[in-house]
Amino acid sequence: MRLQPxxxxxxxxxxxxxxxxGDAGHVQAGTTTYLDDATPFIWESxxxxxxxxxxxxxxxxxxxxxxxxPRPGFDATVAVASIAAVLAIYAVTALVYDExxxxxxxxxxxxxxxxxxxxxxxxxxxxxGLAAAIVGPxxxxxxxxxxxxxxxxxxxxxxxxxxxxxxLYFAFGYVAARLAxxxxxxx
Amino acid sequence: MRLQPxxxxxxxxxxxxxxxxGDAGHVQAGTTTYLDDATPFIWESxxxxxxxxxxxxxxxxxxxxxxxxPRPGFDATVAVASIAAVLAIYAVTALVYDExxxxxxxxxxxxxxxxxxxxxxxxxxxxxGLAAAIVGPxxxxxxxxxxxxxxxxxxxxxxxxxxxxxxLYFAFGYVAARLAxxxxxxx
Amino acid sequence: MRLQPxxxxxxxxxxxxxxxxGDAGHVQAGTTTYLDDATPFIWESxxxxxxxxxxxxxxxxxxxxxxxxPRPGFDATVAVASIAAVLAIYAVTALVYDExxxxxxxxxxxxxxxxxxxxxxxxxxxxxGLAAAIVGPxxxxxxxxxxxxxxxxxxxxxxxxxxxxxxLYFAFGYVAARLAxxxxxxx
Numbered sequence: 078m079r080l081q082p083x084x085x086x087x088x089x090x091x092x093x094x095x096x097x098x099g100d101a102g103h104v105q106a107g108t109t110t111y112l113d114d115a116t117p118f119i120w121e122s123x124x125x126x127x128x129x130x131x132x133x134x135x136x137x138x139x140x141x142x143x144x145x146x147p148r149p150g151f152d153a154t155v156a157v158a159s160i161a162a163v164l165a166i167y168a169v170t171a172l173v174y175d176e177x178x179x180x181x182x183x184x185x186x187x188x189x190x191x192x193x194x195x196x197x198x199x200x201x202x203x204x205x206g207l208a209a210a211i212v213g214p215x216x217x218x219x220x221x222x223x224x225x226x227x228x229x230x231x232x233x234x235x236x237x238x239x240x241x242x243x244x245l246y247f248a249f250g251y252v253a254a255r256l257a258x259x260x261x262x263x264x
Numbered sequence: 265m266r267l268q269p270x271x272x273x274x275x276x277x278x279x280x281x282x283x284x285x286g287d288a289g290h291v292q293a294g295t296t297t298y299l300d301d302a303t304p305f306i307w308e309s310x311x312x313x314x315x316x317x318x319x320x321x322x323x324x325x326x327x328x329x330x331x332x333x334p335r336p337g338f339d340a341t342v343a344v345a346s347i348a349a350v351l352a353i354y355a356v357t358a359l360v361y362d363e364x365x366x367x368x369x370x371x372x373x374x375x376x377x378x379x380x381x382x383x384x385x386x387x388x389x390x391x392x393g394l395a396a397a398i399v400g401p402x403x404x405x406x407x408x409x410x411x412x413x414x415x416x417x418x419x420x421x422x423x424x425x426x427x428x429x430x431x432l433y434f435a436f437g438y439v440a441a442r443l444a445x446x447x448x449x450x451x
Numbered sequence: 452m453r454l455q456p457x458x459x460x461x462x463x464x465x466x467x468x469x470x471x472x473g474d475a476g477h478v479q480a481g482t483t484t485y486l487d488d489a490t491p492f493i494w495e496s497x498x499x500x501x502x503x504x505x506x507x508x509x510x511x512x513x514x515x516x517x518x519x520x521p522r523p524g525f526d527a528t529v530a531v532a533s534i535a536a537v538l539a540i541y542a543v544t545a546l547v548y549d550e551x552x553x554x555x556x557x558x559x560x561x562x563x564x565x566x567x568x569x570x571x572x573x574x575x576x577x578x579x580g581l582a583a584a585i586v587g588p589x590x591x592x593x594x595x596x597x598x599x600x601x602x603x604x605x606x607x608x609x610x611x612x613x614x615x616x617x618x619l620y621f622a623f624g625y626v627a628a629r630l631a632x633x634x635x636x637x638x
Contacts, residue, residue, distance in 0.1 A: 154381045161375075184539055
């Protein structure tokens with residue numbers, strides 16, 4: 078492991094908390110619905126959801142450090158702003174899920190591109206963004222296939238999940254990668 | 265007073281004008297409704313509303329200068345952009361008032377955090393943001409209690425006002441504080 | 452011509468592609484409807500629409516260079532981000548077209564102001580933004596008058612086109628001007 082245990086834990090906690098906030102918006106808006114009540118719930122989410130998002134956040138952070146040396150410099154303001162940016166996009170997806178999927182997807186894709194341009198980071202960051210954009214939706218498609226949850230009919234055109242979901246995960250991957258860089262920089 | 269009379273007047277005018285624009289959006293969307301027609305109206309607002317916002321803007325600007333020395337440097341572009349940012353968030357609140365309050369509030373909170381991270385300013389700015397986030401909603405709760413105006417049922421869960429209202433005022437407080445700094449810097 | 456043929460072609464292609472993406476959102480959401488099926492269609496657009504947007508993009512780029520020397524410095528990230536920003540605003544117009552026109556217009560105007568403040572460029576950029584904000588809506592009003600297309604009743608208060616349309620074109624003009632500067636800078 079290139080991140081220290083406490084750093085991995087911090088990424089896990091940040092990711093799990095962010096997943097809880099974002100997922101609550103999806104559930105409250107009706108973007109997604111949990112179909113299986115067998116597992117415990119925390120706030121609006123099945124317990125496994127924030128755990129998965131936390132693990133994904135720590136994994137992408139670790140991946141980032143395997144892809145090359147992190148950029149120097151620690152900026153708490155950018156760290157906070159990057160988390161706020163991805164949570165803002167997450168909330169927008171909850172608010173536009175019942176709008177036509179075309180312009181909703183265009184908006185989320187462009188916001189994700191703006192986050193990527195803002196945070197930068199070159200090829201390693203891009204790989205983290207793309208990895209998240211692939212693995213995240215594939216995992217959610219599996220969740221839908223397992224009848225654990227479903228997306229609303231207005232937002233399920235990508236194999237059962239929303240067409241904008243890869244863009245949301247793309248932004249998430251960039252942010253997780255940037256946070257990992259900051260954790261190393263502040264050692 | 266640490267701001268000169270003409271500077272206080274300018275903050276008052278900017279705040280009153282911004283309040284008029286933002287409030288017109290709230291009234292036109294149905295976010296808020298004036299219940300008392302006894303006072304004169306200007307555009308969509310009861311006359312006292314832009315006056316209160318103007319006074320709040322000047323007060324926060326004055327508060328900023330009592331909290332510590334302002335940052336040097338005058339940047340008209342940032343001044344204009346900061347006003348535009350808070351009016352954009354104001355307009356978003358008008359557009360999402362009938363959406364589920366959870367994700368709508370998450371969006372407004374995160375946009376306010378992004379504005380705060382962008383404008384910076386340390387503890388004095390944070391105090392101004394928090395002061396606005398407390399005093400503004402309390403004043404509006406009093407307005408609702410006095411039956412002068414009401415928020416729509418979909419946006420009244422914070423003692424009669426919207427749950428996202430403190431976040432909107434938080435961003436407003438940061439912008440008012442930044443404008444006060446700019447006014448001193450351009451003397 | 453101050454832009455080289457290949458540079459003009461690139462601006463045309465970028466503008467036409469962006470016009471196709473943005474217009475698809477408008478058509479899918481119901482913001483606009485084509486009334487004349489006599490011309491060929493590409494994706495959701497009558498063929499002449501992306502051609503017009505492409506020509507407008509190249510024209511504004513050329514106009515920018517006639518207005519004064521371009522700023523030095525090439526930044527691919529800013530170029531990509533500026534295109535993403537205007538497409539994001541375009542998508543927002545599609546999503547809010549059936550909201551009250553007042554706050555929707557305030558939001559689009561303020562987002563356009565933020566784009567202008569971000570890209571900067573002084574008087575030449577402002578002229579490009581204003582030229583686009585006038586010529587674009589006038590051309591679309593003519594299109595509506597010719598019964599080739601129409602805006603939804605909730606977004607047609609500016610002589611048949613949407614009240615927020617000049618602001619969308621204003622942002623577009625700033626971006627086209629910035630892209631022209633970048634093209635010269637990377638020669």
